[in-house]
Each structure stands twice: as C-alpha cells, then as structure tokens.
Amino acid sequence: MNLPDYFLADLPPEATLSPAMLAEACQTLKRNRARYLAGRSTEQLMSVLSDVAAGWLKPENTFRKLALELGPAETPFSRETLQHGLDDFFRQITRDNLHALLVQELGDVRRLDTLTATEMDRKSLRAAMAVGPEFLVHIAAGDIPNSTWMSMVLGLLARSAQLVKCASGSSLLPRLFAHSLYEADSKLSACLEIAGWRGGDIDMEDVLFAEADCVTATGSDETLAAIRSRLPIKTRFVGYGHRVSFGFVAREVLSPLRAPQIATRATDDVVAWNQLGCLSPHVIYVQTGGEVSPERFAELLADELERREQTEPRGGLPVPHTAAIASRRGIYEVRAAHSPETRMWHSKESTAWTVVFEADPRFQVSCLNRFIYVKPVKDLAELLQHAEVVRGKISTVGTAAGEHQTEELGLQLARWGVTRVCPLGRMQNPPLTWRHDGRPALGDLVTWADLEFQSSSSSSSSSFS
C-alpha cells in the first residue's frame, strides 16, 4: 500500500530534495498558515486533534493499519511493540488532556485565541495572549515517534506552519500521522511538511534555519550545539539532549507476592519501544534487605521478559545492534564465570532480551533493545552517589515503593536534579502535561503579549472573564 505524495517525505528515495525546493516549500507553508491556520480557534484544533487520535485507536483505521503493516520493516519495532506504543500515545490526545495542557502551560485554554485574563491577571489589572511562532521547524531524531508526534500536536495548537525534518529512513510514523491529519482536515495539513534527509546537510539546513522563527531539535549534545550555533539570533531554539533513565524498587514492596508484579511493571518499561527512549530504564536499582533479594528480582525480571517475548516480541534488528548485544553478553559471561557478583540471564538463540545482575552499584549505560541491568543498593542515598556520573542527564526515575515513601523519594530525587518521577511501569508513557525534560513544552514555543489596564478603569478588565 502506498501513501499519496502529499508530503516531501512521500517522494520516492531517488527524488532528491534541493535547497531551492525546500525554500519554496517554506514559503508555501507560511502562505497556507496565514490562509488556513492562523485564524482557527483552539476549540476547533482540539476537536480535530482528539478526533484524529481517537481514529488511530480503532483497529480499522487506515493509518494505524499502515503503521502496523509497514512498521516492522521500516522501524526497529515489532507489530506488537508498535501497537502498544501508539495506543499509549494516542490515548493521551483527548480534548480533556489538551485542555489541561493549555491551562497548565498558558493559564487559560483560550490564551492562543485572544487576550484573556486569569483570576490573578484580573487582580493585577492585566490580560495577555500567547502567540506561537509563524514558522516552526522540528529536527527529529531517533526511531521513537512520540516526541515528533507531540511536537506536531503542539505546533498545531500554536498555529505554526511546521516542517518536520526526519532522520533519513525514519519518517514513516511522522508521515502517517501527517496523512491522518490530511484526511481529517486537508487545509490544516497544508501547513505541515515532512521531509527527510541526512543530518548535517548544510545547504538544506541553511535554507530552513533562515526561514524558521523557532527550531526544536532532539539529538546528541554535539548535534544540538551544532544546530544552535548556526541559528540567527532572532530564532528561538528548544533543544532536547542527552537523557537516560533508571528504576528504583524499595525494600518495603519486595515481598514474595508483590515482587513478581513489580517485575512485570519493570518489564513494561523495558519492552516499551524496545527501551530506545530517553525515558526507558538502563538500570533497575533494587534495595537490599527486602524479603526478595535484588538477585532474585533480576531472575523474576528475566522470567517476565521471556514471557513477554512470546506476546510482544522485540523483533529483528540490524546486525550492528545485535552485535552490540552479543559483544556485551560476551563480557558479562566472562565475568559471571569468574565471580558470583555478576549473573546473566538471556533469551536462547537470540538477542531478544538480556538481564545482567551486577553487585557493582555504579550506574551503567545499557546497549538497550531490551538489555537491562539490575543492581543492588542499600538506599536512595547510595544510589544517587553511584549515579553521580549521569546527574543532570536523568529524564525519568520509575519507582516502586510504599505509599508513604513515594513523596519523600520524589522530593529527594527532585532536589538531586531528576525532572520526572513516576511509578515503575509508566516510564515510557508520560501524561500529555509532562514537562519535557523539566521544561514546559508548549510554553517554550510561545511569545507573550501583555495588556495592562489603568487602575482607574478597572471596569475595562471585566470583559476578560
């Protein structure tokens, strides 16, 4: 099944994109925005988005079917992993959640429509509106579509003409979302472009950066620094860089009854998007002194990963990725043969999943694709000491702890620099209102316009209710 050529990324691979074509596309996007998007209301946009998302959740939806059919060949995910991932994402895009997001980030759901005043604004005799960038460029990276999809949603709410630049060969899922928007509202999608080329094409990027009012980018620190250094001073830059995540299981919940349930939740996080996200755990730290030992927990996790492989297989990967897993396994096999401080469990005759238990509590970066470390720690303080090398680079900590402990854990982690703490099992599935790496995702895109009233004419402000 082929998609119609609505977007640049739909063109066959042999059709090479030139800087001139790209410049023209930018102009078209801006024109279309003025005609079809700038005047839309937030209400209308929320309707379209929530309808499109609801569509994606239906088994018969064309785009969902295409994602599940073409995805296993074009992405590193199996059909089941994709299914799970896109359900988790599109379930979040509801009217209520979009409403909550706008209120959280802008104080009022109509901020992008007109001048409005919150209660606080009224008290200080002012009103304000938020204005999105005219032309918003997203430099997407990676195979997980969530961040790109979310950028597109935010860009639409901000009434921006948008161009999403995908890494070459990974445009399928962003394209399918764009096509679903086209089907729902072709004029809206005329303000959106999806294109793919190899990163670092200076000529192409120069065209793009000269036109953009705001650039969002996901990538390594080096990539972000390179992009930022080339942007004109007027252009806003929102970069999402290096992040890793880990889990923490407190001893209180390590009873023989609960430990397997927690291992199941940890498995959810390892399996989701094959662990490839910034929000996916590299290590599950397990507190010592519980009824179930960290080593036994690692074994439970291995059992669950094996079970999960039957229902939600990891899927095939290119050789360099499986070779990375095989090479690492080789090292841990050698260590396990020489010391009881290392143990390893893994899928047989495949690289589908690996659990490495290491008594050494130092934070260890995983090679991912369902390769998880389990490490024992005495307490959170010891954990943080051993995670010092990645301090400031942590996205999410998934915890399993007693109810009374959760808040205290959250506080300690927040003070240490973690920007998101969530229950284990939900690491890769943040709410729509998640502050991406601690930043307001929509709030970072807009520019505010404030209106202040004279104190004598207090009646004027009453219209902003």
Place this chain on the structure above:
Amino acid sequence: MNKDLSSFAARLREVIPNWQSAIGNRQFSELALELFALQFKYNSAYRRICEGRGVSPGVIEDWTQIPAVPAAAFKELELSCLSPGERIAVFHSSGTTEQKPSRHFHNGESLSVYETSLWQWFEPNFLANSKFKIQNSKLVVLTPPPAQAPHSSLVHMFETIRSRACESADRSFFGTVATDGSWVLNFEAMLAVLNSSLVTRHPSLLLGTAFSFVHLLDFLGEHDLRLQLPPGSRVMETGGYKNRSRTMPKEELHALITERLGVPWENIICEYGMSELSSQAYDSVAGDEWRVTGKGAVSRLTPRVMRHFRFPPWARVQIVSPETGREVEDGETGLVRVFDLANVYSVMAVQTDDLGVHRGDGFELIGRTQFIEPRGCSLMSV
C-alpha cells in the same frame, strides 16, 4: 617450562613454514583440538569460561565447537598459560585513551611462534609477484621503534620483518612516541630516505597504520609534494584510526597513496591483526593483478568486490551471527571469530568485536561494533 605446550609450540614452528603441504583441514582440526585440551588444562581463567558453557575437551569433536573468548576478556583476565615468572613480554591493545588495555603475555617460545607465524604469511602476501628481494628494497616503517613501543604487537611484527630484511633498525623506523604518548612521524628523515630511493631505484616497502599514512599524506599535501616511488614499491597499511587522525574511507586513502607516493593500487595491501592474536589476515596479495583487473582496467570504484581478508591456514576465521552464535551464510554480516593455532600460550579461539561479511574463505571487514547509541538519545561513553 610447560613441556606439553613447549612441545606443541616446537611442532607448530616446524609445521607453519611447510603449510602448503602440512596444514589441511584435517591437520588443522587435530592441532586445534589438541591445543584446546592443553589450554583448558593450563589456562585456568579460560577453563572457567569453558566450564560456564559446559564445554570440555572430551565433549567436542570439531574445532568449530571450541569456546571463543571475547577479545575484551584480555582486559579483565590474565588469559595465559604462563605463570607470572615466565612472562617476558606483554602486548597491549592499541588506543591512546584506553584505561585498561588488553594484555597478551608471551615468553620466548611464544614470541618465536608469533614471529614464525607473522613472517610466513607476510612473505607470500606482501612480497609475492616481485622481482626484487626484500634485501634489495628499502624498508620504511611508519611506527616508533620497538624500544619506544615495547608493548605493541604491531611494532614487534615490523621489527621481526626488519630483522629478516637485514635492515638496520635506526634507518627503518620513522615514528617516535611523543610526550603525550601519541605516535608521530619524523617527516624530514622519511622524506630523505624516500628521495634517495628515487636515485638508487630500489623499491620502497612502506609499513604502517592507516592513521600514520594519513599523517604522511597530509604532510605531503601541505607541502604539495608528489613522489613517484620506484617500480616494485609497496605499501601495507593496518588498523583503524582510533581518533589519532582524521578518518578516511579506505578507497580514498589508497587513491591518495597512489597519487602522492606513486604506488599503484595493486601494490597496496591491508592487514588485519590485533594484540590478542598471533596471526594476521591480508586483503590481497601484493602485485596480484588478476585480482584487481581481470582483463580490463583497474576499477577504483569497486575494489571491495575483489578484496577480502584471508588468514593463513594455521588460523581459521568464522563470521558468526550475533543472534545465534553460528556461522552465517556467504555474503551475510556477522562478528569475526578467529581460531589461531599460533596463540599457543594464551587462548586459541578469540571472539572479536569486529563486524565482517562472510566472503568465501575470508571476510570483508565492516568495522568495529560500537555499543550502539540510540539515535537522538545518545549515551554517555561506557
């Protein structure tokens, strides 16, 4: 002195020079199984790994079943049959930034096996198809001399070649170790020697790492120098770049060597070796024109079609699937695993982190496996 290993080493040194008649598949298998039994017995770190896999000399029938140890294990374990007192040399893996290098220990006997092995495969690959004797050529080595790099197996190899070529050491090595530990070249001295060969018309034999050739070519480029080395001159380059120079695709490097030094493509060969092994592979036989041209012209654009690395008959390579650990089909990609009989006193079967494509009796090298970074969310170094 371990009599069992010593007698094996002595036999191997007799067999290797006669490899054409003495090492067929059957002989290789017999020697490999015999060596495995000895290493299982005398190398305790290796034995534990084998036991972890439930493999012992009694239960396997074929050399392909001999457990391979990851090359990285040489960093963590003393994978040696030699007791600390017997060791007279140790070769480290290269790379200036490595905190914990691989350690491959040797005694006099194992060095002697190494020297026999390297010479017996270097000679038919690098010196073949030549009307010049090595003694009538000028050896130009682009590494520091052994005194400055005692832990480099590559430098030891070049030193062995130098002594067989009866060159004087101080006129052959043109590299030196800088204060920061990096290898640098003495361009002026090297240039003087290369220029004098233009007069004597004795061919030059240049041996070095890929990054040292890049340094040399950059120097020649900066000074706009082009040499036309005498006919019969040859180049052997080896190894990766390890951040010691700008990286360059192999085809480009070879084309530049031809352009700047006048050595034709068919006289440039690549070596594949590592400190954990005692035998090397070469990707072609120098001067073997049919490999390059068939009957037509040299095609620089498709050299890889013809070239692939081959080990000597006393070392066998398998390209194994990372998924299953079994050998992949011809044309498929996998990890390079080497069974090297010349590794008498350490471990014969070494699993590398290198990716290669299975090509007939050899392989095409793709590169080193990285601990893959997920794109867009890249990891800190491990």
